[in-house]
Amino acid sequence: MCGIIGIVGREEVAERLLDGLKRMEYRGYDSAGICTLHDGDLVRCRAEGKLSNLTRELATSPTPGEVGIAHTRWATHGAPTECNAHPHATDEVALVHNGIIENFRSLRDGLTKRGRTFESETDSEVVAHLISEQVEAGKSPEDAVKAVLPQLRGAFALAIAFRDHPDMLIGSRRGSPLVVGFGDGEIYLGSDALALAPLTQKIAYLDEGDWVVVTRDSATIYDKDNNRVEREISTSGASAAAIEKGNYRHFMQKEIFEQPTVVAQTLNSYVRPLEQQVALPQMDFDISAISRVTIVACGTSYYAGLVAKYWFEQFARLPVDIDVASEFRYREPVLEPGGLALFISQSGETADTLAALRHCKEEGQTIAVVVNVPTSTMAREADLLLPTHAGPEIGVASTKAFTCQLAVLAALAAHFAVKRGRLDREQEAEIVSHLLEAPACLNAALNHDAEIAAMAHLIAPARDVLYLGRGADYPLALEGALKLKEISYIHAEGYAAGEMKHGPIALIDEAVPVVVLAPSGPLFEKTVSNMQEVRARGGKIVLISDREGLEEAGEGCLATIEMPRVHPLIAPLVYAVPVQLLAYHTACVKGTDVDQPRNLAKSVTVE
Ligand code: G6P
Numbered sequence: 001m002c003g004i005i006g007i008v009g010r011e012e013v014a015e016r017l018l019d020g021l022k023r024m025e026y027r028g029y030d031s032a033g034i035c036t037l038h039d040g041d042l043v044r045c046r047a048e049g050k051l052s053n054l055t056r057e058l059a060t061s062p063t064p065g066e067v068g069i070a071h072t073r074w075a076t077h078g079a080p081t082e083c084n085a086h087p088h089a090t091d092e093v094a095l096v097h098n099g100i101i102e103n104f105r106s107l108r109d110g111l112t113k114r115g116r117t118f119e120s121e122t123d124s125e126v127v128a129h130l131i132s133e134q135v136e137a138g139k140s141p142e143d144a145v146k147a148v149l150p151q152l153r154g155a156f157a158l159a160i161a162f163r164d165h166p167d168m169l170i171g172s173r174r175g176s177p178l179v180v181g182f183g184d185g186e187i188y189l190g191s192d193a194l195a196l197a198p199l200t201q202k203i204a205y206l207d208e209g210d211w212v213v214v215t216r217d218s219a220t221i222y223d224k225d226n227n228r229v230e231r232e233i234s235t236s237g238a239s240a241a242a243i244e245k246g247n248y249r250h251f252m253q254k255e256i257f258e259q260p261t262v263v264a265q266t267l268n269s270y271v272r273p274l275e276q277q278v279a280l281p282q283m284d285f286d287i288s289a290i291s292r293v294t295i296v297a298c299g300t301s302y303y304a305g306l307v308a309k310y311w312f313e314q315f316a317r318l319p320v321d322i323d324v325a326s327e328f329r330y331r332e333p334v335l336e337p338g339g340l341a342l343f344i345s346q347s348g349e350t351a352d353t354l355a356a357l358r359h360c361k362e363e364g365q366t367i368a369v370v371v372n373v374p375t376s377t378m379a380r381e382a383d384l385l386l387p388t389h390a391g392p393e394i395g396v397a398s399t400k401a402f403t404c405q406l407a408v409l410a411a412l413a414a415h416f417a418v419k420r421g422r423l424d425r426e427q428e429a430e431i432v433s434h435l436l437e438a439p440a441c442l443n444a445a446l447n448h449d450a451e452i453a454a455m456a457h458l459i460a461p462a463r464d465v466l467y468l469g470r471g472a473d474y475p476l477a478l479e480g481a482l483k484l485k486e487i488s489y490i491h492a493e494g495y496a497a498g499e500m501k502h503g504p505i506a507l508i509d510e511a512v513p514v515v516v517l518a519p520s521g522p523l524f525e526k527t528v529s530n531m532q533e534v535r536a537r538g539g540k541i542v543l544i545s546d547r548e549g550l551e552e553a554g555e556g557c558l559a560t561i562e563m564p565r566v567h568p569l570i571a572p573l574v575y576a577v578p579v580q581l582l583a584y585h586t587a588c589v590k591g592t593d594v595d596q597p598r599n600l601a602k603s604v605t606v607e
């Protein structure tokens with residue numbers, strides 16, 4: 001994880017580096033730091049904690065210079081202290097690193113034996129020392145980097161500055177993303193196009209194993225075998241406008257309220273309203289020949305995948321395997337020839353998901369990805385790109401990206417069903433009309449904001465909260481619990497409603513609120529029975545259902561939230577809203593940092 005940026009510029013860089021870090025703070029916010037080249041020196045300033053601390057620090061210890069690197073950190077090796085903050089430096093070299101150097105212990109032992117001393121506990125500092133050794137032995141920066149890269153195992157993106165070469169930087173990527181930006185007489189390095197958006201829209205994406213020597217007017221790229229290569233320069237669509245909260249208190253709140261718009265925007269690319277047909281992007285494989293789908297993702301994206309499993313099986317009778325990426329990759333999954341592997345990711349950079357994607361590719365699977373960042377590594381490595389159009393998601397807890405993923409997956413489920421002869425034209429038209437109702441239903445769900453805000457006072461004092469759901473609403477229970485944990489730090493668990501009686505019911509007492517997601521429909525009665533089992537043991541119920549459901553089972557609940565009556569295909573999209581709002585308002589009552597909750601980061605680019 002972490003965000004890195006580098007500028008070989010013609011004007012002072014500190015302010016611009018800081019701005020770049022601000023745009024990447026979603027990648028981590030445990031510490032931040034800057035190093036510039038000035039008067040033959042490497043000038044460093046670092047601070048523990050959020051970027052605002054570094055900004056304060058820079059006011060008294062400025063870093064002048066026209067060339068520099070900077071970093072925002074999500075701690076992996078070593079506590080989030082100032083001395084573990086990047087850039088790491090020796091007398092000759094300073095660098096910023098995103099990723100993990102897996103063999104850093106043995107490298108560090110070797111360096112220690114050779115008399116080098118370390119100031120941090122990080123894996124990254126060893127790279128600075130290894131390069132420094134080469135430079136001290138008389139090698140050029142290029143030859144030093146060339147000698148060190150093959151010694152490193154793991155995932156990394158690096159930006160390296162050299163004291164005695166003040167007009168250049170070297171960047172390198174393996175596993176973690178790195179882009180080169182081309183400005184007017186300036187060249188930039190960054191973890192993503194968003195970081196560089198105010199500086200340039202002209203971006204080249206480095207390939208796996210590439211490294212690059214950047215000066216003011218040239219970027220010389222080498223591949224993993226040190227051959228000179230050209231990488232295409234494209235125009236990034238990343239917005240240069242500052243990412244603003246507008247009238248909202250938090251990004252998460254803004255993103256929750258954007259959902260009707262961005263879901264409509266996303267659906268626009270997947271349905272033809274006039275023809276009442278589902279329309280997927282062109283594919284160069286026969287989707288009707290797919291006999292099995294393997295879905296892999298992490299976090300909230302994984303829960304979107306779990307919902308899709310219900311849909312693909314129910315509507316298209318298509319068998320689905322699903323796993324979290326960190327387990328999938330290392331459990332030696334059996335993949336049938338001709339299978340489709342589907343990866344879901346907001347960022348398109350999550351290291352576990354990316355490793356799983358590459359594994360499936362090696363195993364000959366067709367690769368489809370549902371991603372929100374169309375220029376991301378996953379998007380570029382896929383056979384079939386299914387973009388979500390949620391726009392930049394800044395709040396660490398995913399909201400609008402999730403509902404947009406669900407919108408794409410619902411359209412994909414319908415498409416599979418049509419291709420497999422499970423939906424005729426009339427049924428397809430009906431499904432499309434339900435999908436098109438989703439934005440209005442999301443709006444209707446958002447109208448309960450004030451009511452949910454009031455309810456949050458009932459949830460905030462709890463130590464534990466349970467969420468129950470059945471069928472495609474079970475993943476929503478998992479997502480509701482995850483949202484609450486992430487931002488309010490209240491322990492929460494999602495359970496399949498029917499599974500309660502096999503253990504978790506032992507936890508129920510008057511202090512444990514139980515949030516039940518139960519749209520009326522074929523599973524309603526059964527879910528309500530499980531809810532009654534909780535109530536009989538003193539559990540306090542928050543029931544989320546439609547009017548019919550609440551009329552039937554709402555009495556005696558601690559609280560109820562009324563959702564519009566919706567088709568099962570869009571229920572998970574709509575029911576996402578109340579669980580998001582409940583987590584959001586509970587966190588506000590508790591006064592936690594909603595957009596940057598402790599210990600988390602938005603894009604996790606380490607395994
Ligand atoms: C992190 C974020 C989550 C996100 C997960 C997967 O843990 O905090 O919000 O769901 O990564 O990220 P992805 O970008 O692959 O969807």
